[in-house]
Amino acid sequence: MSHPSQFDLLKQRRFAPFFWTQFLGAFNDNLFKTALVVALAFDAKNWTDLAPSLVTNLVPGLFILPYVFFSATAGQIAEKVEKGSLARIIKWLEIGIMGVAALGWFTHNLWLLMFAILGMGTHSTLFGPVKYAYMPQHLKPEELTGGNGIVEMGTFVGILLGQVFGAVIVAQQPNGVAWLAAATLFFAVLGLITAYGIPLTPAPQPALKINWNPFTESIRNLRFSAGNRSVFLSMLGNSWFWFYGAIVLAQFPVYAKDYLKGDDSVFVLLLTMFSLGIGAGSLLCEKLSGRKVEIGLVPFGSIGLTVFGIDLYLASQGYSAPGQVNFASMVMQPGAWRIILDVVMIGVFGGFFIVPLFAMIQLRADPQHLSRTIAGMNIMNALFMVVATGVAILLLKQGFTIPELFLATAIMNGLVAVYIFSLVPEFLLRFLAWILIHTVHKVKTVDADRIPEEGGAVLVCNHVSYVDALVIVAASPRPIRFVMDHRIFKTPFIGWIFRTAKAIPIAPAKEDPWLMEKAFVDIAQALHEGELVCIFPEGKLTRDGEMSEFKGGIKKIVERSHVPVIPMALRGLWGHLLSRSQDNLLERAFRKGFRSQLSLAVGQPVAPTDVSPELLHSQVAELRGNWK
Structure with missing residues (x-):
């Protein structure tokens, strides 16, 4: 019997407005973040005296810092408040934050822009529990893998387009920052419009009394999640992916500039290939899983992340360019296509790794505690990403090159995978079955x-x-x-x-x-x-x-x-x-x-x-x- 395509969900009101709301949020986040990173990496002298490699690791670190402090509160709010209304409130907040960012661009004030980075991190922290707790309320169990695949595809396509447009717009002289300020405000308003189409999504616990202490609530959240072993270790695996991704993605601007001898278009090419890989891997999950939550794909994804991460280091050793290149001339250099293939395949296997983990958490977590479970996962993600930022900065200060950082991350991924799969043999058993x-x-x-x-x-x-x-x-x-x-x-x-x-x-x-x-x-x-x-x-x-x-x-x-x-x-x-x-x-x-x-x-x-x-x-x- 044939089944509806996962793309049919995009025609349905129960899914489409939610999808476009989260897509535009991811797009706008990265439009702003990438523009700031590119400005600091390629035009550092006009913005700051700090080293570009330090700043490009600092910006994503600041963005995810609110996840540490506000995720527990965000999870409780998502359990207590109807999710459509909450999404609209969050989108109004985004408009205000983009207004502050616009002021920072026009006044050339780096600290206002850093404040806006923290603000957008807060916006994403509040939306995270809504995003993943919404789907189990509107999708059937057999639709979860496909729905998560589309959302992850949409998220990374949004990230890709945001990164591409952010890098391109900010480089336009002399009006790049003006165009960027207008664009971020425009897409924040567009996200608000789509949020008004999200259908009624009742709060699981409207009588919940919110604990506003983020530290005690975070501890309570993680303890509750740890009571469900398979869910907690899936959360741990998810957080590890963001550790891996945070290290790799944060190096792309300087890697493109110093190792590939590229301009900003080479950086955009790397982001494009990675994001397309993630999107393709996410969409393939439904087909490869047979329309069920197939966690056997997780070890498969982990193997690919290690293999192609190691090969990215090896491929970097074989690349050479006579001078500065753009993306068109970069692909003609010896070893370039091997690097591009590695970046794409890291993305593809990342999709295989993360989509089944999200679906498993949604399916097996307590429905009355799902938003707080997602919030707990976001806390873990944030901690892992903060640590990733620290590890990257530390290793670079110790003399590691960026290709060596890719190698170290890939080896760590292999060791962590063996540890997690030894704790949850179901992953290994289903992998062998798959x-x-x-x-x-x-x-x-x-x-x-x-x-x-x-x-x-x-x-x-x-x-x-x-x-x-x-x-x-x-x-x-x-x-x-x-x-x-x-x-x-x-x-x-x-x-x-x-x-x-x-x-x-x-x-x-x-x-x-x-x-x-x-x-x-x-x-x-x-x-x-x-x-x-x-x-x-x-x-x-x-x-x-x-x-x-x-x-x-x-x-x-x-x-x-x-x-x-x-x-x-x-x-x-x-x-x-x-x-x-x-x-x-x-x-x-x-x-x-x-x-x-x-x-x-x-x-x-x-x-x-x-x-x-x-x-x-x-x-x-x-x-x-x-x-x-």
Whole structure:
């Protein structure tokens, strides 16, 4: 069945005014910020005596400083106030801030402009919780990845256009600053107009009493978010991306000028390539995720950020230019296209990294606390970006070149990724599942929406190969606790994966009665906590492709935990290299071929009172049919 394109959301009132409001906010932020950075980097002597590399790191640091102090308050306000009205109030504030900036441009007063940078940081701090808490109130769960992809695309296209126009307008002499002041005021007013189209979005907690102390509320926010491990670590991953991005993007002006021997158009080219990459990666997420929240893309994105970050350092060593170049002549220099490709791919993999994290936070956070969760994430983002500014300044003072700074950041990204994914094995498990179904096999799911999105349930399935669990994980919108033969836990690689994913080991009663009883206790606990549990009732892999009888353990499980049972059938895995087919390995490999077709069919839920091994066996057999 075909699904509406994610771009269809742009035709709907529930999404379009909100999208254009946030787009114009991102555009105007960067129109102003970039104009100031370019003025200070390429015309520093007319503005300040400070070193350009110091100032270009200081401006983004000042912009994100309000996130540290005001995010907790902004989150509470977004929980208490209807979001459409709040968006309009914030847009009125933006008009006032751009008025102060205009005065700074006309009077050539750097401190007024720095004050306006703080003001726009405050504007963005207030809008952040509205931006990401708005979508779950108006979008269906299957629309979240696509909606977030469009918003991230729009954000970075807005950033790109703002940066391009900011760099171009401020360079126009002698009227650049006048045009810039007028443009920022115009787009602030345009953002206000679109905000008046945002539909009613009721406050989740209108009776909330606001704690105006930002420090105690920030601590309380982060403590609450830390109670949901997967959400908190997703927030941590999101903040790490902004650490990475803050370091890389802050170096582009001086990198373009001193290392690529470019004028301001080369700086604009780098920003354009990065932003287009982010936009493309964000939009691709819906297609690659199959219209669900697919956190398996996060490790994929992290790998790309490290690989292309390292290659950007290597590519910089091979670049040379005889003198100052503009963007047209820069691309003709030796090594230029490799640098451009690296910048684009850092953006693409950044999109793969960040969009699923946003969607996961929105889906799994407490709806009554979502705005404050987003505010908590913004606090973390701000702290990480402030630290990023400090790290960049420190390393540059220690003698690091900008390409060496790219290298150090990429290596740090690899180390942080390993740490985060070791803490949340679900990321790794879903990554392996995603790789399996997007490289080795084509997997078709039938009625996968029958897997419940919340609440405890038992999934039962035929057992064909050692990759059965990965195929099922790839089809499920939620984490699954697998019940597996204890001997699999002793295998070097597969066992480690499922141990870290909190699978439940089980043994036959005659072999280890204590472990068997413990397994049933662990299953009951998981179901009581509303988790999905998957078992293979045959108790062993098939040796001939046919289904064996189902054991009686499933009956014991539902007697303890009155939850529905979902029958499922895997089709097409018999003869897989990791099945127990006795055919020749080489013959099996060629018979299946590359990108072989698999299918997972999901049946109607069975009420716990109707469950029996025989009934479930017949339903799974019917779902499977003759396709082994």
